[in-house]
Amino acid sequence: MGVDDSPGRPDADRRYAERVLHISGAWQRAARGAGLLSPDGALAPTIFAEITAAAVRHDAVNLGQGFPDEDGPIEVLDAATEAIRSGVNQYPPGRGMPVLRDAIADHQHRFYGIDLDPEREILVTAGATEALTAALLALLDGPEDEVVVFEPYYDSYAAAIALAGARLVPVPLRWPALEPDLDDLRAAVSDRTRIILVNDPHNPTGTMFTADVRQEIVLLAERHDALIVTDEVYEHLVMGAAHTPISTLPGAAGRTLTISSGGKTFRTTGWKVGWVSGPADLVDAVLAVKQYLTYVNGAPFQPAIAVGLGLPDTYFDDLAATQRERRDLLGAGLTAAGFDVSIPAGSYFTVADVRPMMAPGEDASDICRALPERVGVAAIPLTAFVTAEHRAQYSSLVRFAACKRTDVIAEAARRLAASAL
Structure with a gap:
């Protein structure tokens, strides 16, 4: 009989840990980027x-x-149940079910005046996290590329940037306002900046960026020919001024990918239904990567989230x-x-x-x-x-x-x- 290296007993745990430490690969970049890899290579729990x-x-x-x-709302839950009972249980189209892509386009026009082609400018993903990861993997090309991120940041950003082999450049949100200083932002963005990654409303601080900050992001992206990727999953969880997508600002739409999901808005985080929208060529680039990650996801949940997006004000x-x-x-x-x-x-x-x-x-x-x-x-x-x-x-x-x-x-x-x- 061979040696049992599966975890669960002290000796097995030790052998398992030693084996993991000697398995090299991109996982190490991702773990190190997320701060989960110790100097000796041990993987720590979050x-x-x-x-x-x-x-x-x-x-x-x-x-x-x-x-x-x-x-979440009963209308959304009932729509998922009905979809399952009606046989919506097999692979949906690679770009997402037309009913959901149409609903996303209608939502963006209804709330923000954004006009999208649901056939070419919207891609459904396995939550916003996959959309972000696929976008970063698609648009970054190694250690010469930099991604400007507002710090503190959602922890998957660092892991995905590291997985793509790029460099994270933080812009601190300063206590107590937890807002970025424009001089810090200008110093962070350079000709090496490939992407400015914006999370607004912001996790983990609850900050919403001011009009001046949003405008400066667009100006810097134009000046340095950078792309903008936005994480807007909390777009409807606002407690003051309404959310303003950066893609609505002059000069931004052609270089911005907007990401959101139904998880936070409809209290369905376990369904993992998200989307990315923007210029067709950028969405196609994300699709080229995304189709080899999950391929597709959540068939019966997609028409249910479409119902949610159409709920009344x-x-x-x-x-x-x-x-x-x-x-x-x-x-x-x-x-x-x-x-x-x-x-x-x-x-x-x-x-x-x-x-x-x-x-x-x-x-x-x-x-x-x-x-x-x-x-x-x-x-x-x-x-x-x-x-x-x-x-x-x-x-x-x-x-x-x-x-x-x-x-x-x-x-x-x-x-x-x-x-x-």
């Missing part, structure tokens, strides 16, 4: 997994990961109003706990400075590991979303996700307020 496990152990309210704990208004209520509940609890809070304009997320809770030598990661037991609430340190060289700038900042039921957010706020020092 902070999300660690904090979630702690939340379960201590029965804490988990405000770490950004997914809802309630179902009241649905989208109520969605934003509910998120505003939850943001305010969470912010009040964080403030009562003695933390400084950056009030988000969009997304699920609120950032707080937990410095009053930190002992000498501690940082936000230490606090987040202790919060589930000490306070009964789980959250994620902002250092999980930054480059190693910039960790110090964010060392006391923590992201809380207000995407759970209102009663759950109220209980988290009560626990936080009760923990006031």
Whole structure:
């Protein structure tokens, strides 16, 4: 009999780890880019997994990961059920089902006045993450290419940029406003910049970019002949001014790929139905890569998301109003706990400075590991979303996700307020 190298026993675990460390490949670039590879090559678990496990152990309210704990609109759920029962269970077309591509085009015109050809300018993907990864793999060409990213950033960005062999160039969002400085932005963009990657509304900070920032992004992209890729999955989770896609700005449409999904808008994150839209030649480039990733996905969910995109304005208004209520509940609890809070304009997320809770030598990661037991609430340190060289700038900042039921957010706020020092 051979040696059993599968994990589960101490000796097997050791042999398995040693074998993994000697398997070379692009996975190492992706893991290193995401900050999950130690100097000796060991693969570390994500902070999300660690904090979630702690939340379960201590029965804490988990405000770490950004997914809802309630179902989406019944019209959307019923449409998926009907599609399954009607036999919509095989491969959909490679670009996505026509009913969904038509619905995306109608949505973009209805909310933003954007006119798209659903046959050539829209591609359905396995969530926004696949759209982003496929776009970066399609449009980057090795170490000479740079991608300007606003830091902190959604963690898949760094992994996908590294997988493409390109270089990430961060532009910091500065506390307490968590907005970019225009001089920092100008210094980051150069003739080596292939893509400016924009996440607006922003995860993990909840920031929405000002008109000046959006305009500067377009001007710099024009000046340096760069492309713009936008991640707009929180487009309907806004609590102030309406979302403005960068592609609507003069000079932007011809060089911008816009990415979104139904997961956040319709509380269906597990369905993984996203899309990318923009100039046909850029969408074709993304398709050339995407078709060898998932090929296609979610046949019965695609017509259901199409139903969601056609819901009346009241649905989208109520969605934003509910998120505003939850943001305010969470912010009040964080403030009562003695933390400084950056009030988000969009997304699920609120950032707080937990410095009053930190002992000498501690940082936000230490606090987040202790919060589930000490306070009964789980959250994620902002250092999980930054480059190693910039960790110090964010060392006391923590992201809380207000995407759970209102009663759950109220209980988290009560626990936080009760923990006031």
